[in-house]
Amino acid sequence: MPSFQTYLVGGAVRDRLLGLPVQDRDWVVVGASPQDLLDAGYQPVGKDFPVFLHPDTHDEVALARTERKTAAGYHGFAFHAAPDVTLEQDLARRDLTINAMAEDAHGAIVDPHGGQRDLQDRVLRHVSPAFAEDPVRILRLARFAARFADFTVAPETVALMRAMVAAGEVDALVAERVWQELSRGLMEKQPSRMFAVLREAGALAKLLPEVEALFGVAQPEAHHPEIDTGVHLMMVLDQCARQGAPLTVRYACLCHDLGKGTTPPEELPRHIGHEQRSEELASLVSARWKVPADCRELAELVAREHTHVHQSSGFSAEARLRLMARCDAWRRPERFAELLWACECDARGRLRFENRDYPQRERLLADLRATQAVDLAAASAAAIARGAKGPDIGHAVMRARLAAMPA
Known part of the structure; x- marks a missing residue:
């Protein structure tokens, strides 16, 4: 039997505590080296840090790790994974308290940062100042605000995000990650919350100044009672x-x-x-x-x-x-x-x-269905038989479509 311990972590723990369906399960292994997992039959899949596939379930498991900021932006991190990295150290590098919980094999919750309390209070709060080292976390938090629309963002977290924007961290974001988070946020329960959080943090003006510019711009009240x-x-x-x-x-x-x-x-x-x-x-x-x-x-x-x-x-x-x-x-x-x-x-x-x-x-849509039913070959053949050539054949097809449209 392996001596290492495996914990369910992150969103799966959060969603189970919220009574929501668990979509993805992330696992962390504590007390093991890469060789220990290879010896236990796990298959390696990671490059930047050790990630493996469980030999039976094929779930992804990662070695407990710490990370250190080495350069600006999303890619500027060095990871350290070793048997002496504790579960608490691994959880401390995560973004939000509600995502920094773990569950052991017996169902006991490990919650060193008050994630359960913040779930109960409906608060999105960063785990530590290390949140500021990864600008993608601003987008992730905004996306979570769109998903959990009744959650508020802790004031100290808003202040930290504003400081990140002021320091230029958002400027280092790569296009692929921005689109990944924006697209996921657009598909959440209340997309407007994502943009509200980005505005409050000052990030919307950096990422989507065209959207930021719309606020405060008036429209005719007859068509837009909301005006803004x-x-x-x-x-x-x-x-x-x-x-x-x-x-x-x-x-x-x-x-x-x-x-x-x-x-x-x-x-x-x-x-x-x-x-x-x-x-x-x-x-x-x-x-x-x-x-x-x-x-x-x-x-x-x-x-x-x-x-x-x-x-x-x-x-x-x-x-x-x-x-x-x-x-x-x-x-x-x-x-x-x-x-x-x-x-x-x-x-x-x-x-x-x-x-x-x-x-x-x-x-x-009714117009489209009616015009799709037109026999284009017959309309073209009839036009050609009348001596039509070139653009005149196209005009004949359009006349046939027009004749088929509902009144």
Whole structure:
């Protein structure tokens, strides 16, 4: 029998204590060397620090370790894993008290930093000053705030995050990690909480200055009773969560109004031409954080076309057909459907409009279904038989689609 001890740690312990489903189980081994685990049949998988697969369950287990800051940013750490590293030392390097608990084989909780108390009090609190050594932790904490929406952030933790931002730690973040945390936060229960925490820490102005610029910007009260553009954006993101929208839709909603932050003061509260500016800024944000193509493309489309979709209830059939053509709806029907979903979230992400009908979505989907049923080969053949050539054949196809659209 091996002499080392294995503990369940981190999120699995937290979620079990909260009565939530446990998705991932992380294990830490104390009192062992890498060779001890190899001798016990564990398979090595780690490079930066020793991680192994359990010989029976194939769960990942890590040797208890400490870490030392060696350079700025996320990668600037040296790890030390050895049999003399204690469980308490391993827990001390973790980010939040609610993530710094362990459970032994008998179900006993090891909680040296008051994680159970903070769970009960609904507080997100850093474990130690070492929190400041890893700027990703600001994003992680903000993401947890979006997941556990009834938790508050301890004042001393807010102060520490502000100091980290002031020291330039956020500037060292790499694009892949920023996107990883932002995308996960967008998919949480209340995404607006992530952005509220990032704003409070001063990190939003560094990571997404285009979003920061929206707060305090007025909109016409008739269409936006909440008035503030930043407040509207947060309501839209929470509406996405309420509707269970996918990441593509949520990211597109994040970017849909970015151009309103650049409207000249003399043109407020109207935002004429903000769609093109929003499209351009969405492209810049996507490039900065290396956003995947499906999210990037939908964000640019929604930014450019969302006001046209809103107005489409008053469009003629010809105007709706042109809208679908601009959106490449027949080649990309799934993306067109996501555009309409994002527009519905935008329309409902407003004070007292949360439950209002949005018939534009279903009407344009009906238009799409009707025009998809058109026999394009037959329409083209008939046009050719009439002597049509080149662009005239395309025009004939569009006329066939128009004839098929509901009144």
